[in-house]
Amino acid sequence: MFLFGTIVNAAAVIVGSVIGLMIPRISDRFQTTMMQGLGLTVILIGLQMALSDSKDVFIIILSMVLGAVIGEWINIERWLLRFGQAVENRVRNSGGRVAEAFVASSLLFCVGSMAIVGAIQSGAAGNNTTLYAKSTLDFFSSIIFTSTLGIGVILSSIVVFVYEGAIATLSYFVGSALNATDVIAVMTASGGLLIVGIGMNLIGIKKIPVGNLLPGMFVAMVLKWGFPLVAGLWSHLMH
Numbered sequence: 001m002f003l004f005g006t007i008v009n010a011a012a013v014i015v016g017s018v019i020g021l022m023i024p025r026i027s028d029r030f031q032t033t034m035m036q037g038l039g040l041t042v043i044l045i046g047l048q049m050a051l052s053d054s055k056d057v058f059i060i061i062l063s064m065v066l067g068a069v070i071g072e073w074i075n076i077e078r079w080l081l082r083f084g085q086a087v088e089n090r091v092r093n094s095g096g097r098v099a100e101a102f103v104a105s106s107l108l109f110c111v112g113s114m115a116i117v118g119a120i121q122s123g124a125a126g127n128n129t130t131l132y133a134k135s136t137l138d139f140f141s142s143i144i145f146t147s148t149l150g151i152g153v154i155l156s157s158i159v160v161f162v163y164e165g166a167i168a169t170l171s172y173f174v175g176s177a178l179n180a181t182d183v184i185a186v187m188t189a190s191g192g193l194l195i196v197g198i199g200m201n202l203i204g205i206k207k208i209p210v211g212n213l214l215p216g217m218f219v220a221m222v223l224k225w226g227f228p229l230v231a232g233l234w235s236h237l238m239h
Contacts, residue, residue: 020146067216
């Protein structure tokens with residue numbers, strides 16, 4: 001079953017979130033310090049991802065600009081926050097952070113090479129090893145996130161299932177055509193910048209509408225695919 005790895009990953013987030021909810025409430029002072037520490041860790045992860053593909057800096061810059069234009073036009077951040085707030089209105093003792101928790105955890109769990117590569121491997125080859133490893137990481141991350149941000153983290157399991165499931169399903173029918181390491185690399189680097197933005201939001205340095213920058217990761221994929229084709233066509237026309 002090519003969606004089994006995706007199901008395991010979503011379930012890991014749910015179980016981890018439930019455990020996080022069962023942990024006794026942490027005082028505001030400890031919660032603030034933990035959030036800042038978690039934010040620094042998220043920034044480190046994002047920087048490692050962003051610096052993993054230094055040869056495509058131009059594509060990454062262009063994709064962030066174009067992605068911001070697309071994201072602001074659609075206003076993805078608003079739709080994500082509205083969904084989180086709709087749930088927040090139905091949840092007591094949420095501390096008003098359901099929307100923030102949903103957006104931050106959804107992006108953190110979905111943006112990255114493990115989500116992309118794992119889903120492709122699962123769909124194209126039936127290999128769930130990468131998604132199992134990612135599930136373990138997400139399990140512990142969701143415990144920490146839920147204990148500090150609240151119940152909104154559990155909602156990200158829906159996004160994880162839809163996102164990874166869509167990639168796995170497409171890979172199942174398309175096969176190895178999606179398994180292009182250079183494309184995955186530039187998507188990972190672009191996604192790393194979004195992760196850095198999440199970390200900055202968690203620390204409270206500056207509120208960045210990371211959701212509206214999300215299209216940049218997919219613009220980077222299109223540009224990486226398209227540049228060689230355009231360059232080849234231009235070379236052919238010149239000769």
